[in-house]
Amino acid sequence: MKKILSSNALLVAFALSAVTMSFGAAPVSLSIDNLFGPDSEMTFRLNIKEIKESGFVKVLMEKNPEIMETIEENMGSDELEEFTELTGFGFEDISEMALSAIGVEAMMEAQAQGEEPKIGEDVKFVAAVRVDKASNAKKLLQLVFEKAEEEEGAEVRKLLEKSVEAFQGATLLNVPLELLEEEDVDADISVGMRSIGNETYFAVGLTGGVKRFFSGGKAKPHSSAALAALPAKRQFAFTMPIPPEVWDQAGIDFGDDNPLFAGLANAVKGIREVGFGAGFADKSLGVNVAIACADAQSALALWTMAQAGLGMAQLAAAGEGNAPPILNRIKTQAKGESVIVSVQVLPEDLDELGQFGPRAGAGLEEDGEPDPEELIGEKAADLTLPMLGSGEFDLSEHVGKNVVVLDFWATWCGPCVKALPEVMKATDPLKGKGVVLVAVNQGEEAKTINKFLKRKKWEGLKVALDNENISSDAFMVSGIPQTVIIDKKGIVRHVHVGYSPNIGKRLKKELEAILAE
Numbered sequence: 001m002k003k004i005l006s007s008n009a010l011l012v013a014f015a016l017s018a019v020t021m022s023f024g025a026a027p028v029s030l031s032i033d034n035l036f037g038p039d040s041e042m043t044f045r046l047n048i049k050e051i052k053e054s055g056f057v058k059v060l061m062e063k064n065p066e067i068m069e070t071i072e073e074n075m076g077s078d079e080l081e082e083f084t085e086l087t088g089f090g091f092e093d094i095s096e097m098a099l100s101a102i103g104v105e106a107m108m109e110a111q112a113q114g115e116e117p118k119i120g121e122d123v124k125f126v127a128a129v130r131v132d133k134a135s136n137a138k139k140l141l142q143l144v145f146e147k148a149e150e151e152e153g154a155e156v157r158k159l160l161e162k163s164v165e166a167f168q169g170a171t172l173l174n175v176p177l178e179l180l181e182e183e184d185v186d187a188d189i190s191v192g193m194r195s196i197g198n199e200t201y202f203a204v205g206l207t208g209g210v211k212r213f214f215s216g217g218k219a220k221p222h223s224s225a226a227l228a229a230l231p232a233k234r235q236f237a238f239t240m241p242i243p244p245e246v247w248d249q250a251g252i253d254f255g256d257d258n259p260l261f262a263g264l265a266n267a268v269k270g271i272r273e274v275g276f277g278a279g280f281a282d283k284s285l286g287v288n289v290a291i292a293c294a295d296a297q298s299a300l301a302l303w304t305m306a307q308a309g310l311g312m313a314q315l316a317a318a319g320e321g322n323a324p325p326i327l328n329r330i331k332t333q334a335k336g337e338s339v340i341v342s343v344q345v346l347p348e349d350l351d352e353l354g355q356f357g358p359r360a361g362a363g364l365e366e367d368g369e370p371d372p373e374e375l376i377g378e379k380a381a382d383l384t385l386p387m388l389g390s391g392e393f394d395l396s397e398h399v400g401k402n403v404v405v406l407d408f409w410a411t412w413c414g415p416c417v418k419a420l421p422e423v424m425k426a427t428d429p430l431k432g433k434g435v436v437l438v439a440v441n442q443g444e445e446a447k448t449i450n451k452f453l454k455r456k457k458w459e460g461l462k463v464a465l466d467n468e469n470i471s472s473d474a475f476m477v478s479g480i481p482q483t484v485i486i487d488k489k490g491i492v493r494h495v496h497v498g499y500s501p502n503i504g505k506r507l508k509k510e511l512e513a514i515l516a517e
Contacts, residue, residue, distance in 0.1 A: 026169020027216025030194065030201050032098045034213045035128045036222035042101040043222065047235040049095040049132065054235075055282030059347050089200070093133045100209065100222075101125040105243040119206075120187025126205030128213055135195045170194035170214040174207055225292035226275030229338040234286075236278040242271050244294075267305060270298025285345040292338045303334035306341060325349070372476040375484070375492040380404075381474035388446055388463035393438055399490040402436045403514055405507070408471055408482040410442045411452040415499035416481040422504030423483060424461065426511065433515050434488070440464045440471055442480060483507065487514050 036043060051057055106122035117123045149157045165172045172192040177185065190207040192214060193200060203213045226239045247269045273292040278285060293299040314327055326349045333340045383395040383406075398404050407423050409416035420439065427437040441449055441463055453459050471477045475484055485494040485507070494510050496503060 026194075027214075028196075030130075030196060030199075030214070030216055032096045032128055032130055034216055035098045035100045035126060035203075035209075037100070037212065038223060039102050040100040040222040040224075041104045042099070042240045043224065043227070043238065044097075044099040045237045046097045047095070048097065050235045051280050054280035056280050056285050056347065059283075060350065063347070088135075089131050089133055093131045094129060095132045095199075096130040097128070099125065099127045104241050105245070108243060108246055116184045119185045119189075124187075124206050124209065126203060126209030126213060129202045131200045131202070132198060133200060134198050135193065135200050167192070167211060168214055168216075169196075170201075170203075172207075172210060172214075224273065224275065225338060226273040226290040229290035229292065229335060229340055230275055230277035230288050231279055231286060231342075234277040234279040234288075237275065238277075239273060239275040241273045244269070244272070267293075267298055267301035270294045270302065283346070287343050287345055289341040290338055291340075294337070296337050299337050299339050300334050303332055303339045306332045306339060372482060372484075372495045372497055375476065375495055378492055380484075380486045380490050380492050383471065383474050385440065385464040385466055385470065388441070388449055388465055393462075393464040395486070396490075398436060398486075398488075400488055402434045403430075403488055403511060404486045405435065405437045405511070406471075406475065406484045406486070407437065407439045408442060408466075408475070408477045408480050408484075409439055410444055410480060411448060412444075413480050419481045419483070419499045419503055420458070420461075423507060424458070426504045426508040430508075430511055430515065435511055435515070436462075438462050438464050440466050442471075442477070443467055443469065485510060485514070487517075 032045065101123060102125070103117065103123035107117045110117040110122060119125065148160055160173065163173050163175060165174055170192045171194070172190050175189045175191065177188050188207055189205065190210040191202075191204045192210055193202050194214060201214075203210045224239045227237060230237060270293040271291055272294050275290040275292070277288040277290070279288075291299075291302065293302060310330055310332060317324070317327055326343060326345065330341065330343045333342075380395060383393075385393050387393050395404065405423065405427055407420065409420060411417070424437065427435050439461055443466065446465065449463060453461060453463070475482070479497055481497075481499055483496040483503070484492060487493050493514060496506070
């Protein structure tokens with residue numbers, strides 16, 4: 001049968017599952033924990049509601065409101081916007097998210113061979129979302145059918161209607177394999193939804209997993225050594241098994257012939273599972289990594305090396321006189337067959353990191369990375385990029401006419417969002433004197449950028465789109481924000497990497513000095 005169900009139609013189908021009358025022995029309540037069973041391998045859990053209510057995040061948001069704006073901007077994908085339009089549920093309504101997957105070994109094998117794993121044959125998954133909002137079935141029904149027929153035609157509408165199944169209080173839409181357009185899917189996918197009071201649960205995945213989720217009840221719990229080693233109080237958790245075969249794959253060489261690396265090789269090859277956890281408290285964020293090993297001996301060897309590496313890092317930082325306090329709060333522990341690395345992050349730690357932002361210069365020269373300050377005094381490289389909206393930016397056209405300020409940035413970069421207003425404030429008064437500011441965005445979609453600019457009321461900002469990382473080579477951009485000042489002769493005069501509170505004043509002073517020459 002011709003593949004006629006696009007990703008948009010699948011999204012429509014997802015929403016459709018909310019609006020059909022359902023009957024059956026419905027459990028009186030549901031839980032995200034229902035997603036996980038004894039066969040679960042890769043797991044992901046995120047309690048957004050508890051994170052937003054934590055004291056740590058509230059303090060962080062008060063000091064840096066742009067962080068939440070950045071998160072919301074990056075959550076604003078076309079699919080999520082369409083889902084919001086159909087259901088009325090937005091990112092702010094999402095309380096919990098989770099994913100359970102089986103087939104990690106098959107996934108790694110496929111990727112090692114340069115292939116995509118097959119969903120169904122190789123990988124089985126189910127994802128669920130809890131939303132703190134009830135659904136409006138009647139309104140949603142009208143929107144869904146209209147959109148399905150508008151985008152895919154009457155035939156798809158009829159096929160979707162026939163695919164609906166009532167299951168234990170939930171409404172499922174079992175999408176047949178022949179309706180999917182994805183080549184990497186070889187099994188039927190089900191999507192479903194159920195409202196209980198002021199909560200709504202969504203699930204999508206292979207039919208068996210979706211039905212298990214909506215069946216409720218207490219299944220045999222998911223067994224994970226890494227998860228068990230993490231602190232119980234957490235709002236984020238991710239676990240993934242590491243098949244022993246992964247260490248034997250081509251390209252992974254520990255230098256076993258070298259006795260210095262033999263211990264490291266044995267310790268690393270004993271890793272069987274990794275887990276990451278984060279617990280948001282009133283005044284701190286607890287970040288934890290748990291590594292489950294094949295036996296206690298491997299765990300002890302791995303812990304010994306981790307402890308030695310941490311100690312060397314602490315001594316080196318102390319010797320240079322600029323050891324960040326957070327470094328001394330990193331703790332390592334060997335517990336049975338697991339190794340746990342933990343650190344308590346304070347708001348002031350993030351302030352310190354945010355002040356400097358990602359760096360591409362200091363400390364990288366030793367690793368052979370280019371230093372952007374080497375550009376100073378050199379002729380600027382040719383740079384031609386499409387502009388946001390229309391037109392083209394050609395740096396060579398400004399030689400002999402303007403002083404050009406290139407600000408390399410992205411909407412998801414917190415330091416960039418802090419720096420841009422100061423860069424604009426420094427350059428705006430000098431536009432009439434021949435100063436041109438171009439914000440070179442690093443690889444984001446036009447829709448994401450436009451939405452961000454509208455929210456910030458920066459619609460007048462000239463944005464060039466660098467979707468192919470041309471600037472990475474031309475201006476040695478390996479960390480953002482990075483600001484480059486090029487004089488009228490086309491010579492690079494100043495380069496600033498990262499954010500500092502006085503960046504605007506420095507730029508203005510530098511620009512005025514160049515204009516006065």
